[in-house]
Amino acid sequence: MASQESHLTATLLTSILAAVLGSLQIGYHTGNVNAPAKIIEQFFNHTWRARHNQSMPDHSLTLLWSLSVSIKDFGALLGSLGVKYLADSYGRRNSILIVNCVSVVGACLMSASKACKSFEVLILGRLVFGLFCGLVMSLNPLYIQEVSPTNLRGAFATLNQVSFASGILVGMVAGLETVLGTEHYWAMMLSLSIIPALTQYLVLPFCPESPRYLLINRGEESKAEAALLRLRGHSDKVFAELEEMKEEAAHTQSGVTIHEFFMKRRYKQPIIIVLIINLGSQLSGFNAIINYSTRMFQTKFDQAKYLTLGVGAVNVTFTLVAFFLMERAGRRRLLLTGFISIALCNLLMTIVDSVVHLVPELRSLQVLLVFCLISAYELGPGPISWFIAAELFDQPSRPTAMAFTSMLNWGGKFVLALLFPPLLKLCGAYIYLLFMTVALVAFTFTWIRLPETKGRTFDDIAEEFRGAEGIPLHNKAGFNTFP
Numbered sequence: 001m002a003s004q005e006s007h008l009t010a011t012l013l014t015s016i017l018a019a020v021l022g023s024l025q026i027g028y029h030t031g032n033v034n035a036p037a038k039i040i041e042q043f044f045n046h047t048w049r050a051r052h053n054q055s056m057p058d059h060s061l062t063l064l065w066s067l068s069v070s071i072k073d074f075g076a077l078l079g080s081l082g083v084k085y086l087a088d089s090y091g092r093r094n095s096i097l098i099v100n101c102v103s104v105v106g107a108c109l110m111s112a113s114k115a116c117k118s119f120e121v122l123i124l125g126r127l128v129f130g131l132f133c134g135l136v137m138s139l140n141p142l143y144i145q146e147v148s149p150t151n152l153r154g155a156f157a158t159l160n161q162v163s164f165a166s167g168i169l170v171g172m173v174a175g176l177e178t179v180l181g182t183e184h185y186w187a188m189m190l191s192l193s194i195i196p197a198l199t200q201y202l203v204l205p206f207c208p209e210s211p212r213y214l215l216i217n218r219g220e221e222s223k224a225e226a227a228l229l230r231l232r233g234h235s236d237k238v239f240a241e242l243e244e245m246k247e248e249a250a251h252t253q254s255g256v257t258i259h260e261f262f263m264k265r266r267y268k269q270p271i272i273i274v275l276i277i278n279l280g281s282q283l284s285g286f287n288a289i290i291n292y293s294t295r296m297f298q299t300k301f302d303q304a305k306y307l308t309l310g311v312g313a314v315n316v317t318f319t320l321v322a323f324f325l326m327e328r329a330g331r332r333r334l335l336l337t338g339f340i341s342i343a344l345c346n347l348l349m350t351i352v353d354s355v356v357h358l359v360p361e362l363r364s365l366q367v368l369l370v371f372c373l374i375s376a377y378e379l380g381p382g383p384i385s386w387f388i389a390a391e392l393f394d395q396p397s398r399p400t401a402m403a404f405t406s407m408l409n410w411g412g413k414f415v416l417a418l419l420f421p422p423l424l425k426l427c428g429a430y431i432y433l434l435f436m437t438v439a440l441v442a443f444t445f446t447w448i449r450l451p452e453t454k455g456r457t458f459d460d461i462a463e464e465f466r467g468a469e470g471i472p473l474h475n476k477a478g479f480n481t482f483p
Helices: 010-019 021-031 037-052 058-090 092-116 119-147 150-174 194-206 211-217 221-232 235-251 258-263 265-282 286-298 304-329 331-355 360-379 381-392 398-449 458-465
Strands: none
Touching: 010 021, 010 092, 010 119, 010 150, 010 194, 010 221, 021 092, 021 119, 021 150, 021 194, 037 058, 037 119, 058 092, 058 119, 058 398, 092 119, 092 194, 119 150, 119 211, 119 381, 119 398, 150 304, 150 381, 211 221, 211 235, 221 235, 235 458, 258 265, 258 398, 265 286, 265 381, 265 398, 265 458, 286 360, 286 398, 304 331, 304 360, 304 381, 331 360, 331 381, 331 398, 360 381, 381 398, 381 458
16 A cells, blocks of 8 residues: 555646646536526626617527526537647647636636626627636546556546536635625626636646656657656656556557547447446436526525535535545446436436425425435546546547547537526426436446446556457456446
8 A cells, every 4th residue: 555655746746736727617617607697697688778778588588598508518519629639739738728828718708798798798708718618628637647647547537526516616605695696796706717727827837747648649758757757756666657658659559530530440439438428427417407406496495596505515525525436446336326326316306396396395305316416426427427538548549539528528518508498398307307318328338338447557448449349348357347
């Protein structure tokens, strides 16, 4: 155990904490529009009335608000397209620094919308900020996984989700009427993400670049060795890890085009795995609750905003639980536990929602089920869906795989943010059965197809898929879910 503990150096910890400040900003802008929704809608209405001398029709206001919430996810979908180019051209760390300026521009636009008396500027700001989201939620896990030692890789990648969940909670608190979610201060509240952005500019330039990028992508062995020495602190560990990287470099080609990524047989199996896990995570109901929890509770409780804070607190708590369990339980076990629990919660929510008008006392059970669903999501599907692609693919294809992950995640979020309000009106309580079906499909596929990646080197995992026809995964040793 002592040798494992010595892996954790001040440089490694600083590098990871500096990187995850990006996901803190994303979480903040995910959580801060929930509570003050009514106040910002009033701003939309006042702006419209000042221009057209009449109030905006209700359906137009609902549509405009749905667009304002979901446009960030659409921007993220577009941003994902730039991941491979940036990560391969400028390196992992430098790319995070480059895209950080997009966050600052987006926050400034959102904040300026009130002074400009223009809701279009607010929507544009969320779109620009969305570009940052799509880039950084791929670049972060890429950088974190490549600088982390094998035995801590999953836990550190989970810190990205811990930071994201913490940002959501901070955003929810900032959005309360008793804090900054007021008519006077909401614009200032939208600018606060500039603080972690500037902190990142102060710290990250002093952190090392990914040694894997320096050695495998750039062929700069001496720089890779120097970066690795700073990260590990012990020359004996550096030698062994460099040898493992060289072995991986020997097995990989210099670059993989997007066409090759989707056509090569060795990538087909991991592509399908990433597709199912990511869409399973995003379309199983969690995002609907995060985006619309205040409104969901409003019809039943007087203090809906404070219940929403409970959602944020549970979210953070269980990302921390996942952080501590990731290297003990492994990815497969946490994913399977998460997906089956989400399916069960959705089934129970359908039943409770259908009979709550007959038995009002069940309202409290409804809140408990929402909290349980969030716990299940953050225990496995939430954090793992963002970083599993970085473990399943080799070095040349990893940036493309992370861009693919980002597109699936943000595409799923965008579709759900846009379609949940009309679907809820159309299906009522039965919408949760749709979410349950998605979770069950993801559970089944994970059970059959996903190999355990805990404690295995990148090269060892890549070997799993390297055969021309793909190795039948269920025959692999150590594949059992519950050994």
